[in-house]
Amino acid sequence: MMTPKRPKWPGITWRPCVRESGPAILGINPWVYDFAAYNLWARPAGLLVCLDMLSKAGARTALMDCMDRTWQDQPWPAAGYTGAGRYPRTVLPRPGILADVPRQYSRYGLPGDRVEKALARLDPPPDLILITSIMTYWYPGIVAAVRMLRRLWPGVPVCLGGVYATLCREHALRLDVDLVISGPLEDEDNWAKVWNLLGSSPPELPRDAGMSLDTSFYTQSGYSVIMGSRGCPFRCSYCSGYRLYPGFRQAEAGLLFEHIRREYMRGIRDFAFYDDALLVNARNLLIPLLDKIISSGMEIRLHTPNALHVRYLDLEVCRLFYRAGLHTIRLGFETGAFGSRPDRKLASDEWSQGMHNLLQAGFEKEQMAAYVLFGLPGQDDAEVLQSIREVRRWGIRPELTQYSPIPGSEMFEEAKNYTWLDLDDPLAHNNSIWPCVPGGFTWEKRNYWSRVAAGA
Numbered sequence: 001m002m003t004p005k006r007p008k009w010p011g012i013t014w015r016p017c018v019r020e021s022g023p024a025i026l027g028i029n030p031w032v033y034d035f036a037a038y039n040l041w042a043r044p045a046g047l048l049v050c051l052d053m054l055s056k057a058g059a060r061t062a063l064m065d066c067m068d069r070t071w072q073d074q075p076w077p078a079a080g081y082t083g084a085g086r087y088p089r090t091v092l093p094r095p096g097i098l099a100d101v102p103r104q105y106s107r108y109g110l111p112g113d114r115v116e117k118a119l120a121r122l123d124p125p126p127d128l129i130l131i132t133s134i135m136t137y138w139y140p141g142i143v144a145a146v147r148m149l150r151r152l153w154p155g156v157p158v159c160l161g162g163v164y165a166t167l168c169r170e171h172a173l174r175l176d177v178d179l180v181i182s183g184p185l186e187d188e189d190n191w192a193k194v195w196n197l198l199g200s201s202p203p204e205l206p207r208d209a210g211m212s213l214d215t216s217f218y219t220q221s222g223y224s225v226i227m228g229s230r231g232c233p234f235r236c237s238y239c240s241g242y243r244l245y246p247g248f249r250q251a252e253a254g255l256l257f258e259h260i261r262r263e264y265m266r267g268i269r270d271f272a273f274y275d276d277a278l279l280v281n282a283r284n285l286l287i288p289l290l291d292k293i294i295s296s297g298m299e300i301r302l303h304t305p306n307a308l309h310v311r312y313l314d315l316e317v318c319r320l321f322y323r324a325g326l327h328t329i330r331l332g333f334e335t336g337a338f339g340s341r342p343d344r345k346l347a348s349d350e351w352s353q354g355m356h357n358l359l360q361a362g363f364e365k366e367q368m369a370a371y372v373l374f375g376l377p378g379q380d381d382a383e384v385l386q387s388i389r390e391v392r393r394w395g396i397r398p399e400l401t402q403y404s405p406i407p408g409s410e411m412f413e414e415a416k417n418y419t420w421l422d423l424d425d426p427l428a429h430n431n432s433i434w435p436c437v438p439g440g441f442t443w444e445k446r447n448y449w450s451r452v453a454a455g456a
Helices: 045-056 112-120 136-152 163-167 188-197 253-265 286-296 315-324 348-361 381-393 410-415 443-453
Strands: 024-029 032-034 060-065 089-091 106-108 128-131 158-160 224-226 229-231 248-250 270-273 301-303 326-334 368-374 397-402
Touching: 024 045, 032 136, 045 060, 045 128, 060 112, 112 136, 128 136, 128 188, 136 158, 136 163, 224 253, 253 286, 286 315, 315 326, 315 348, 326 348, 326 381, 368 381, 381 397, 381 443, 397 443
Parallel strands: 024 060, 024 128, 128 158, 224 270, 270 301, 301 326, 326 368, 368 397
Antiparallel strands: 032 106, 089 106, 229 248
């Protein structure tokens, strides 16, 4: 079955719902303002979860994703065959706190004027607007989106949620929005606040609230996303995931498989897992899901951009992954200093066994890469070099993952002692500027580490 063509501009319409008189709620995924951005099967998963819940509760919904091509005549850099690729960008002046960073600052995504004109034709106007936030240092995109929305619909309430809204709540409260919600929408208090903003009592939460995404807004896409779990059972010192979603919750394998099957029938063949802990309790979710994919005969490509926990890669899981179509393998190596890791997710023998199992299952080394943490507070070059050498010893590619100081994490307070920036400003959290590396980002240092990672 062929995927439908993208709509002609403007082509943004309201989705039908179970209640004809339901409120009209518009979701906005704003532009990215950054020094670099690349589309690794990106979707605003949290916002898609919210729109799914609201639709099932009786709302009409629409989505404007400023990071998606959306219209068939919109120029866009060509994507690779798996759907990943570059975004169009508009060069902008660097913000004051980043004025001395020797990199080009840009807005990534759709042209602002085209987005505004398309939204202006949305009929009827929305009753409520939900804006999502992802990286804390992308908040200038939210500011630009809110200004646009206030021009279009001055009296329509705007609600901000997501990562930035949760981790930098006090900063987010300074923006021109009517409500900032921290944490997931399925939290009963947050659910009530959103409906109260509409002047309504909150309806009952849908049965699968928080575990189902509405990806049908993307009428033509080379890829889709799978979210089998929320939260993470680990408490790594550099991460604040437990603040974004307290606890750990997994979906039913049947629910995920039906999502994949529907997307497959629309012509989609590439699927990216969005889980932070995909392999945890594999017998409850992942193994039954992979069994269903294999039994269905669907030929798909699976991708794991969020990294797999290597300690859980036993031979059975690796063989099922291989048969189900795992194509892009990203591993959470983090650091080869196993005795002094900033987490407790991996030991030396577990790393070796996991690699053996992947290779024995039939995967090629070219399919794999391992994330190596770089730029941690107080980290010395020898540790990074040790990690790169250990990864390359297995013949796979190390990918340096630049550290970002994340509010609420255990390491955030330590980071303040190693940076020249004021971390109270979310712009200073940007990993592209190497905030905790002495002297920050320079092209000379960047080229050196690129050569080291490549084995040159």
